[in-house]
Amino acid sequence: MLVTPFCLMLTCLQVSPDRSQFFRYDSISLSCEDLINSTGWKVKRKTSDSGVRPCYSGWGFPSAASTCTIGNTYPTDTGVYWCESDTGERSNEVNITITDRAVILESPAMPVSEGAAVVLYCKAETNASKHKYNFFKDGRLIRSNCSGEMTLLSASKSDEGLYTCSAAGLGESEGSWLTVFSDPNNQHVQLTSVSFPGSRLLCHLIVGIPYLLSTILLGLIYRDRKREKLDSIYAYSVAIK
Template sequence: LDTKTSSACLQVSPDRSQFFRYDSISLSCEHQLNSTGWKVKRKTPEGGIRPCSTGWGQASSGSSCLIKNTYPTDTGVYWCESDMGERSNSINITITDRPVILESPTLPVSEGAAVTLRCKAATNPSKYNFFKDGRSISSNSSGELIIQSASKSDEGLYSCSVVGLGESLESWMVVSEAVGADFLPAQHRTRPGEPLGSPPAGGGWLRRLGRGKSRYCPRNPTPDMRMKMDGRTNNRFTRK
């Protein structure tokens, strides 16, 4: 997806990249200054590149898109694009018929932030297993993997499994450089919902959500991932 990038961000709700068949997905374009004129687009093997409401999804509020009753054919790469050809970060979304999925953040996680990964199954199992880069890292009955303070060493491919049901697909979790108040414009440090400026490396921007939380959006597309579809090529996401 070679084109111009800008300070726009694709938001996915629920915040995960894996979905069961018949789930609903809400996608919205959030711009650092103005979201007007941005549209959600996607690229799929079956449908090529198309904006929302052209054979898929239902556009609402101009820069938002709702997909009801998802199908495996909705698997693809999604992003926001302006009338000028600028593009946001891109997110790989997979709709699977597998009975197990992993819930993990679609946007980069800031260093030091708490992160919870959740394993979802079609039934209510008594035990869940979590894996990172193909290695077992935890087993529990809660279905949650909690990282109290994320670091670069936590970055990698995560998956989960349930005995008798199988394993989820892998999802890549990105950990970004932490942003301290010293790097934020003073006028934006205490205004919920306002842009907070760029991280030290100039790689993105933050929006304060209140209660001490903020959302990081990469200025450039997230690490380029070559998507391999469920049931086609080893059911993996791999980095180029």
């Protein structure tokens, strides 16, 4: 999917593959991406069956620091997922749906930025024959084709809504809500898997520059005061002579 995920916080829950719907038995990787500190965050979830539980408590396997993997998903894994620190701070929330239906809609797990290109895929569990695919927004048919692909060239607020799709003879997918975020001041953090290291460096620069400038300013003040003191001593010694 050609998307620009939006994260409103420095710590974001990233879903791989980047979508909100999965077939039964699919594998999902969940990771807490922190622009400043990549440790100290744990993946948690809330489901209708078991309430709030952290990774490794019967539903996932921590494959690395701040990362959780679900090897074989089930419909009972449907729920809300997020990252949480030891001090109770929370990241964005992601709604994940695990379905036993024969069709899913592959749409971004996170909000997308206004103007970004977004590709939605209608995916059948079995592709033995050519299917006709239909895309719906808020219950209204908006596209039909045989490719199972629908592109929003430049996402706008009007594209927000509940999307579903269907494949002829296989039924309809679950619904996924597409959120388009408008950021006129460009003050929020944009994250993609390929640009994340650069974003991390940028964040460190933004945080460190004020301290660097303060250090330079204090050094200049100290130098000027020392120079004034030396000038005073010299003038006093000349006056005595």
